[in-house]
Amino acid sequence: MVIVDMNMIELHDDVDDDDEQSFDETPPPRHPLNTLQGDPRKARKGEEILRSGKTQAASPFASGLQGGTSASQDTLPTRIPLLASPKQWAVGSGCFCGSSKVWRVVDGVDVVPKNRYPWHVGLKSPGGDAYWCGGAIINDRYVVTAAHCAMDKDNNPEYPDNILVGIGDHNMKSHVDDTVVTKTVKVEEVIVHERYNPSSYNNDIALLKLSKSLNLGVSEDVGSVCLPPSKRSKYEKNVGTATGWGKLSTEGEQPPVLQQVLLPILPSDCWGYDHLITENMLCVLPVFGDTCQGDSGGPLVVQENRGFTLVGLTSFAFGECNQRGTPTVFTKVSRYVDWIKIKTRDASYCDIY
Template sequence: MKGLFCTVFVLLLTQPLNSCKRYYERRCGFYVLPRLPLSIYHDSYMSLRYPTVAPVVTPLPHGLPAELQEAPKDCGTMGVNMDSSIIHGNNAPENSWPWQAFVQGETKVCSGVLIAESWILTVAHCINNTRAITLGRIHVDRWEANTIQRSAAMEILHKHYDQRSKGGDIALIKLSSPVEFNNNVRPICLPTKSEIPKIPVTCVVTGWGLTNPKLELIHNHLQQLKVNILPQRRCRFLWSLKGLTIHNGHVCLDFNATSPHAGVCKGDSGGPLSCQVNGRYYLYGLGSFVEGGCQKELIPDVFTRVTEYMDWIHETIRVNS
C-alpha cells in the first residue's frame, strides 16, 4: 500500500526535474518540505515556485484614521440612477459621480477623487503646484449651484513614485478646509486591501480628458465610459512588447470588450476607476498612463491599483490629520 501511495505522490509532484522525483521516490513519507507561502497574482494565476523571501505584512498600529472611520454610510452612492447603456462614452448626467474632482495645477489639469472630507486622491504625476480643486462640477465652463472649490493645503507623493517605471503613481492632496457632503459632493467607498475585482467585472471611468487628440482641448462636459478589467497576465504580456514591466500596483483596462476605439486621454489622469459592488461604487484605480495616441486597439490603458496602496493611504491621512 505504501508503494502505491508513493507512486501516486510522485505523479502529483509539479517539480519538473527528474532528479527531484527520484529523490522523493527514495524518501517518500520520510521528508517534509517546510510550508512556504505561494505566489498569487491578482488575476488568480497561481505560481508553484517558492518565493525567496516570505512576505511581511505590517498591520497599521492605530487602525483607520478618524476621517475614514467617519465616512458616511452612503459613500459610493449618487442621487441619480445610472443608465446601464454607458457604452461608447457619453455625457455624465447631473448629480452623478459626486466624488469626481477637477484638479487645476500650474501647467496641467487632471482629475482626482474625494475619499474623505479633507482628502483628494490622485496620481503623483499630476502634482504640479495645485492651485484649485473643484467638487460638484459637471461642466468646466460654468459655475454650478452646488460647486465647491478649495485650495491645496498639502500635497503628498508616494515615496516610491518613479516616472520611468510608472510605479508608485499615487498622491494625496489635503484640502484647505473640509467639505460638507451632499448629493453633489460625496466620497467614493474605499476597498479593503484584500478586495480585488473579480474578472470579468465592469466598471466606469470618468473624466474631462481629450476626446479628439488633434484639438488639444479638454472636454467641457464630464464624460463617462464603461470598461472591463483586463487579466493581469494579458496586460503584462502586451506591455512587455513595448519594453515596460507591469507591476502589481497597476490595473489594466479592456476597452475592446465594451467600447472599441475608445479610451482615456490627456486630462483623464487621476480620474477614478469606479466599480459597483452591492449597489455602491468602490475606487479600484486612478488613471495613470496610456501608450501613444488616445485611441488604440492593442495596448491597454493603465491605472494605479488603489488596493496596493491602502496602508499608505490610511497611514498618510492619520499622521497628517
Template sequence: MRGQLIFGLLLLGAHFGFSFLNEHGRIINGNLAVAKQFPYQVYYDVLDLTNLEEPIEWQPSCGGTLISKRIILTAAHCFRHPNIYAIKIYFGAVDKSNASEIGQHRLAVKRENVVVHQEYDDNAYNDIALIKLPIDVAFDEYIKPAKLPQPGISYPSEAIASGWGINKVSDDNKPSRDSKLRYFQFQILSHAECKKWKVQDFLVSSRICLAPSQNAPCNGDSGGPLIVSHNGDSVLLGVTSYGYTGKCTDEFPDVYTRVASYLDWIHENAGANNLDE
C-alpha cells in the first residue's frame, strides 16, 4: 500500500440560461475508469468558512488537470465563493473515497495557492484558474501531467472528458453519484456547428462546444479535462465550464474553456520554473 502525501494544513476549530457544473458535486452514462487510465486527472474538496456556526467539513467541489509537477489547471467558477479557505487535492485516484487505494495521493493547500483569471466574470467568460502546488508532485504510473496544446496544430475532433460528478439523473430529476471516476468520448463541434444550436450569445473563440449525446458532463465535473490523443500524448484542449440547461440532458451542447486561448496567461501566472517544457 502506497503512503499518502499530505502537506501542511491544520483544520480550523473543531440562471440566466446556463448552469455551472459543480453545484451538486459525473459524466452522465459514462464508463468507469481504471487505475492509470487518466493519470493527469485530479479532484479537490474545499474547506468553506462561510458558516462558522456549523461544523467545518471538506465539501466536494471540482476536477482539474495536472499539467506539470507544480501546476493544476481548473475552472475559475469553482472559486467564486469568497470564503474558501483551503482545498484538498486527490491525485492518481479512481475511487476517491478509498484512502488506501494504490496510487492515490492527497495534498492540502491554502486558497492563496489558487490564481483565478483576473477577467473572469459571472457570465463564465475567462473561466479558468490554476492551482500552484508548494512542492513537486512525484510522477509515476498513476500520476502524470497532460500536455498543453500547441499553436498552429490541428487536433482531432474526438475528445475524452472525465470526472467525478453526477453520473445519473432519474426521471424525477434526482441526482445519483458515487466515488468512482467516469469518462466518455465526445465530438467537438466547430464554431459554425455550435451556432446552429442557438447558443451563439455565449459562444466565443475562447470556448469549445461539445455535440449533444446520451452522455454529458454534469454537476461536479467542473474544472475537469477535455483531452485528445496526439502523437502518443494526452493534450488538454478544454476545461469543463458549464451546460445550458443545468439538468445534464442531451438537448444542448456543453461548453468548455479553450486552453489554447490562455497559453500566455498560463505561462505568466504559473511562473517560469513551474511548467515542464
C-alpha cells in the first residue's frame, strides 16, 4: 500500500469557474517544440507496435516523481498519447456501480485479490496476446475509453471487428488465474466523440458497444464503475487511482499483470501547463509512479462513499513517462456525463451505493 503525503506537492486553488461544456476545437497554443521523442508521429508508430502484441513480461510500476516546475512558453515538449437519465438496474441481483473487492476485510487486513477493479478492461486486436489500451465498464452494454484508442492509423473510427475487449482479466499472458467470468467480447459499434481533435486530444473519449450484454450482478470479478453525478463535478486535490497494463517506462515492456498507481489530481492551472490543456482535461502529478504507453483509455477513479467514481481516462503526456515535474493529462469524464447518457440510452446502469 502506498501512503499519500499531500505535503509533497503544492496544490493551488481551483480558478476554473466555467460550468459549461466547451466544444472549441482550436488546439492549445503551439510553440517551437523541444521534442523528447522526435517526430510526434512516432507515438502512433509505437501504438501500432503495442497493437501487434509483441511484448514481454516485466516487474511492477517504477515510482519516483517529486516536486515540479512550470512549463516554458518557448520550449514545450511534444504531446505523447499514452496508448501502449434516471438510475437503472442492470441484469442480475445486487448490482452496484463502483463496487471494489478492496472493501472485503479479513481480520482487520484488507484483501487485495485479482480483479480488485472489476470495471477495468483491456483492448486488443484479434489474434493479439497483449492489450494496447484500457477502458472501463460503465453499464451492461458499453465500455468507455479514449478516442485515440478507437481510431485507425488514418484517424478514422476503427472497425468494430478490429477490437476485442478483455473482461475480468488480470494476467493478460496467462489463463491460469482466469475466472468463470473472464472472457473476450466482440465490439458491435465504435462511437467516437464527434468533436474529437487528434492534434490537441480535446474530447478524447469514445464508447464501445459490446456485442452482448454483461450480467453485472452475478460476480464481483466483473462490475461497472460509477459516473460522476453531473458535468459540474470536480475532483481537484483528490488522489485518484489509475490502472493499466501499460509499459513500465517509455522504452520499457508491458507487465503481464494489471498495475495500479496513486496520482494526486492537480488544480486547473496544471502546474503551469494550463495554456496547453482545455476545460475537458484534468492533470495529475506523477509522484509515486505514472501511466505510460499502453495505459491510454484506462480509468482514473476516486473513492466516493462506498464506491468508486470514474473521473478520468488516460490521454497523453508532455514528454516521457514518469518525467520529473511534468503532469500527465486525462480526459475529464464529468464533462461528458450528458453525452454518455444520450449515447447509451439502450443500456442498463447499476445502482449507486
